[in-house]
Amino acid sequence: MNGEYDEAMRFEEVTFGYGSSVVIDRLTLSVPRGKLLAIMGGSGVGKTTLLRLMAGLVTPQQGQVVVLGEPLSSGNLKSLYAVRRRMGLLFQFGALFTDLSCFENVAFPLREHSDLPEQMIRDLVLLKLESVGLRGAAGLMPSQISGGMARRVALARAIALDPELILYDEPFAGLDPISLGVTAQLIRRLNDALGASSVVVTHDVAETFRIADQVAVLAPSPSGARLVAVGTPEALQASDDPYLRQFLQGQTQGPVGFHYPASDLEQAFFPAGSA
Amino acid sequence: MSAPRVADRLSALGQWAVEHLAALGRFVLLFLQVMARMGPILRRWRLVVAQTHFLGNHSLAIILVSGLFVGLVLGLQGYYTLRRYGSEEAVGLLVALSLVRELGPVVTALLFAGRAGTALTAEIGLMKAGEQLSAMEAMAVDPISRVLGPRLVGGAIAMPILAVLFSAVGIIGGWLVGVGLIGVDPGAFWSQMSEGVDFWDDLANGIVKSLVFGLVVTQVALYMGYAARATPEGVSRATTLTVVVGSLSVLGLDFILTALMFGDL
Numbered sequence: 001m002n003g004e005y006d007e008a009m010r011f012e013e014v015t016f017g018y019g020s021s022v023v024i025d026r027l028t029l030s031v032p033r034g035k036l037l038a039i040m041g042g043s044g045v046g047k048t049t050l051l052r053l054m055a056g057l058v059t060p061q062q063g064q065v066v067v068l069g070e071p072l073s074s075g076n077l078k079s080l081y082a083v084r085r086r087m088g089l090l091f092q093f094g095a096l097f098t099d100l101s102c103f104e105n106v107a108f109p110l111r112e113h114s115d116l117p118e119q120m121i122r123d124l125v126l127l128k129l130e131s132v133g134l135r136g137a138a139g140l141m142p143s144q145i146s147g148g149m150a151r152r153v154a155l156a157r158a159i160a161l162d163p164e165l166i167l168y169d170e171p172f173a174g175l176d177p178i179s180l181g182v183t184a185q186l187i188r189r190l191n192d193a194l195g196a197s198s199v200v201v202t203h204d205v206a207e208t209f210r211i212a213d214q215v216a217v218l219a220p221s222p223s224g225a226r227l228v229a230v231g232t233p234e235a236l237q238a239s240d241d242p243y244l245r246q247f248l249q250g251q252t253q254g255p256v257g258f259h260y261p262a263s264d265l266e267q268a269f270f271p272a273g274s275a
Numbered sequence: 276m277s278a279p280r281v282a283d284r285l286s287a288l289g290q291w292a293v294e295h296l297a298a299l300g301r302f303v304l305l306f307l308q309v310m311a312r313m314g315p316i317l318r319r320w321r322l323v324v325a326q327t328h329f330l331g332n333h334s335l336a337i338i339l340v341s342g343l344f345v346g347l348v349l350g351l352q353g354y355y356t357l358r359r360y361g362s363e364e365a366v367g368l369l370v371a372l373s374l375v376r377e378l379g380p381v382v383t384a385l386l387f388a389g390r391a392g393t394a395l396t397a398e399i400g401l402m403k404a405g406e407q408l409s410a411m412e413a414m415a416v417d418p419i420s421r422v423l424g425p426r427l428v429g430g431a432i433a434m435p436i437l438a439v440l441f442s443a444v445g446i447i448g449g450w451l452v453g454v455g456l457i458g459v460d461p462g463a464f465w466s467q468m469s470e471g472v473d474f475w476d477d478l479a480n481g482i483v484k485s486l487v488f489g490l491v492v493t494q495v496a497l498y499m500g501y502a503a504r505a506t507p508e509g510v511s512r513a514t515t516l517t518v519v520v521g522s523l524s525v526l527g528l529d530f531i532l533t534a535l536m537f538g539d540l
Binding site: 052055057081082084085089091092093095096097098108109112113154157 | 401402405406407409410412413414415416417421
């Protein structure tokens, strides 16, 4: 069943929203096998929602999500779990199990999904921790390590079963410059070493452009997030779309205003009839 | 009062009722989901054992101390009443029957809701807030059979054991007061008790009661944590609700169970 797909992940006209508000409107997007796609956009544009859709944690209201050649459907829990076993998801803050040590966190998916002997689990866990540079932290509890380290332990856990697709939710948020560089290189290296495909959701322009094969930029709009551009980092740099220019260069002036929509300024401070 | 205001109130009342009915439905649904996964849950027997040990140990001290004091008070109050009829020797029987049939299961369940139940709700709520449950789902591990199931089974096993311990310590309390303090004949104390307490009618029914309470209180605690909003306020509200809903369910169910079990007496 493995190996029968060209696109690691494909969105087909996907629409999703919470309540009456539409977050994503008829989005079509795909990740070629073996590539690293970065999804970028401002805060609150729905990037994390995209990841949750890819992992099948939420179901699209319309359209279809196809992951590793299998269409996701919440109705068929068995096939959904089978696909999830072939992918790894790194949460923004790691989401480590706080009652388990770093070692046991990484061992968790191995223990749940395999009957490997204890010795082999130990070797695998230490290998995975070594690949994120934290073999020495195996015995520590999540409360004893820094946020950046927690994210790397979570990454080791996400790749414990050698996934074919790895999803990253804001892997660079809140990291110091050194951890940031380390994490970015790690993401690229793991993608190539595992022969996997990756999706990175982020708003860190510099690091992302250094490691991504393709970048998709989302822009907010009243009717749900809109795809502004998809292409190689070079192609996006050369684009003259006004939103893209503002986003990539971090300009304060542009299509995205500073103010949240509000009533007229004069009306707010000098209501008619108050003077 | 004008007509629109009446309509507003009626619709608010209707909405309240619908919301609570829906919550009850989700509660029952979650219980059925756990029950449907009983096979995989029991295969994780190590987790079940760990949770039974954890939940039982959590409440053991408070259960034993409360049991002793309840027994002491029952001994005193029982003696006070029985003396009027010249049947002080029956104080052992009175203490044992009160504990085994009612106070053991009920008070244990109330204490369990406050001690272990709140801990469970906060634990599940914080796991949810820290995205640990989502992370589990993303790793293709079902949180209902990995996290909720072993806790529910653990609670259902721990509660009857705790209730039995509560009653046992309570009887010792009654003995301390009756025989030690007041001077009731020890032979009469114990023989009246062993004559008057029936294994099936009293002991077994009390254990069935506490099994039901264990399931209900633990399920309430798990549901509250699982359904909590993933914020500090949400978790704190859920913890309070566990005690309120858990305790009221125990008292309500106790009446129903008593009526069913002892109805013919």
